[in-house]
Amino acid sequence: MYNFSLRFLKRILRIVGLAVNRAPYGITIKIFLPRFPKAKLSNVKIHIGSGTLGRDGYINCDIRPLPGVKIVCPAWELSMHANEVSAIYSRHMLEHLTFAEVDATLADWYRALALGGTIEVWVPNMTFHIEQWQRAEWNHTQWKENKSDARWGAAGFYGWQRECDPRQPDYSSSYWDCHKSGFDTYNARFFLNKHGFVDVTLKVVDEIHLVMTARKATEQGERQVASIIEQVRPDHRGRYYFAANHLSTARTVLDLACGVGYGSRILADAIQNVSVTGIDRDKGAVQFALTHYANDRIRFLHEDVTTFEHNGHIYDAAVSFETIEHLAKPELMLQRIRKHLGTNSTFICSTPNQETMPFNPEQFIYHVRHYTPKQLRTLLTDTGFRVLNMVSQHDKQSEDVSDNSDGLFLIAICECT
Structure with missing residues (x-):
């Protein structure tokens, strides 16, 4: 015992x-x-901020557990409850969020949507309410009249503020009927583009409503999706700036797996009189690139990096950043690149360093493998390149490139043999 x-x-x-x-x-x-955890809903349409109002064919989602609401969560946590969503509808909810919450919400909706999925968002038209505010007469009579410029204009800015009077029995410090953000066509487009949405339309309805519609065209995965270069993660920008410094005399440059095109634009802006061709197998990414980064010295093509054929065209240089780790047979891409480069042409590529960022399939779900400096050098040598130098990046939040090969990301500067 x-x-x-x-x-x-x-x-x-x-x-x-x-x-x-x-x-x-x-x-x-x-x-x-x-x-x-409950299984996520998929292949559905969702009405976010629905309250108790239904919408035909849509599942109700609200932060409040109201009758008829199937998904109870903040707007920025939808992807925890649903994926492959075909459509998101929201009417006069977004203005109740702070701008930081709006940012988080649009990023989350993009994750939750299926490819080709759409959003339709109604918010107050702040251009209309600004005009109301400017012409308002501020007196007791106007303040008591809901349709006056004073009262309605204030509601456009700050909400109708129901249950916000501490002198009344229904007072609630949740301030659920207060506005914390506002939108016009300029900042609405900015936020939608910022998170990768395409086919953005902005329509004013009855003067008072601004209706945003947009579509998800590409899976983000590890891809940097941003409509302006400054929003791209610093280390991704840094690779292209580094390459531009090494390719200052090139007149034609091939950017393989160009993604949404920000890197091709960096090269075109930084190298005088250069012509850049960016190719990617993701049609949505190419469409995004054409919308946001194309100019008269850049062309974007929907092609596979392992099979593209440019009719024997020879480029002065080529770059491909963070690509080979995604390929089961990277030599197919490298051989294809070599075919389109002349002798002594430059090729610059990057990949995660196996010695400092060991490959883990659960962590790097889009990768096939990582490379040590020796393995990367061997791969490049075997496919027709002479490695002139190998440098690295130590910090994802910095554009800096260090003259060593012990950082998180290896960058190889090569010459065709």
């Missing part, structure tokens, strides 16, 4: 997921079974 103290018994039982408490006539043991 064994005697155990209550403290010892508690420690043992916690290890196996049980709990123990002292009861009046002995000890009780409680078993806590794990709570498994």
Whole structure:
């Protein structure tokens, strides 16, 4: 027979997921079974900020557990409950969020949407309400009249503020009917473009509503999706600036796996009189690039980096950043690149460093493998390139490139043999 103290018994039982408490006539043991997450909804249309109002064909989602609401969550946590969403509809909800919450919400909606999925968002038209505010007469009569410029203009800015009077019994400090942000056609387009949406339309309805519609055209994955270069993660920008410094005399440059095109634009802006061709197999990414980064010295093509054929055209240089780790047979791409470069032409590429960022398939779900400096050098040599130098980047939040090969990302500067 064994005697155990209550403290010892508690420690043992916690290890196996049980709990123990002292009861009046002995000890009780409680078993806590794990709570498994609910399966996510998919292939659905969702009405966000629905309240109790239904919309035909849509599932109601609201932060409040109201009758008829199936998904209860903040607007910026939709992707935790649904994926492959075909359409998102929201009417006069977004203005109740702070701009930081708007930012988080649009990013999350982009994740939750299926390719080709759409959003339709109604918000107050702040251009209309600004005009109201400017012509308002501020007096007691105007303030009591809901349709006056003073009262309505104030509501456009700050909401109708129901249940916000501390002198009334329905007072609630949740301030659910207060506005924390506002939109016109300029900042609405900015926020939608910022998060990768395409086919953006902005329509004013009955003067008072601004209706935004947009579509998801590409899966973000690890891809940097941003409509302006400054929003791209610094290390991604830094690779292209580094390449531009090495390719100052090039007149034709090939950018393979160009993504949404920001890198091709960096090269075109930084290298005088250069012509840049960016190719990517993601049609949505190419469409985004054509919308946001094309100019008369850049062309974007929807092609596979392992099979493209440019009718024997020879480029002065080529770049491909963070690509080979995604390919089961990277030599196919490298051989194709070599075919389109002349002798002594320059090729610059990058990939994660296996020595400092070891490959883990659960962490890097879009990668096939990572490379050590030696492995990268061997791969490039075997496919027709002479590695002139290998440098690296140590910090994802910096554009800096260090003259060593012990950073997180390797960058190889090569010459065709």
